[in-house]
Amino acid sequence: MGSEAGDLRELPRAVSGQEVRDLSRGRVSEAVGARALGGLEDHDPFILLNLVLSTLAALQAPVIMMSQNRQAHKDRMQANQDYEINLMAEIEIRDLHDKLDSLRFKQWHELWHIQKRQIELLEHLCERQANPEMKAPAPTPYVPPEL
Numbered sequence: 001m002g003s004e005a006g007d008l009r010e011l012p013r014a015v016s017g018q019e020v021r022d023l024s025r026g027r028v029s030e031a032v033g034a035r036a037l038g039g040l041e042d043h044d045p046f047i048l049l050n051l052v053l054s055t056l057a058a059l060q061a062p063v064i065m066m067s068q069n070r071q072a073h074k075d076r077m078q079a080n081q082d083y084e085i086n087l088m089a090e091i092e093i094r095d096l097h098d099k100l101d102s103l104r105f106k107q108w109h110e111l112w113h114i115q116k117r118q119i120e121l122l123e124h125l126c127e128r129q130a131n132p133e134m135k136a137p138a139p140t141p142y143v144p145p146e147l
Contacts, residue, residue, distance in 0.1 A: 113145045 124139050 109145060114142075117142050 121139055127134075
């Protein structure tokens with residue numbers, strides 16, 4: 001029991017911002033209470049309310065601005081990351097297009113050689129059919145082209 005009382009005496013002292021808050025809260029409460037009880041007549045009833053709201057706005061404005069600056073910084077970082085990701089994706093897509101173009105060229109080249117070979121074989125067959133007694137040399141085997 002005695003240690004609990006000692007602990008209560010050792011509570012940390014409120015910092016200056018907390019003291020100001022408590023002091024202003026107490027004074028505002030006193031003023032509002034006195035006016036509510038009808039002890040004082042207020043000629044300008046909204047001066048106190050204006051003071052409280054102005055003080056509140058003055059205290060909140062820097063906090064709001066700091067949070068907006070932090071959010072803007074986060075948004076810029078996210079935009080930079082998005083840009084880098086999009087740039088890498090664009091480079092990969094360009095590489096894929098180059099590979100597809102290369103494969104397409106290779107296939108067209110092979111098809112052209114195959115068609116050329118088919119025409120040679122067809123000409124050879126036509127010559128044989130036109131002159132069956134003439135001995136034409138046998139066609140050479142097909143060798144695929146190299147790129």
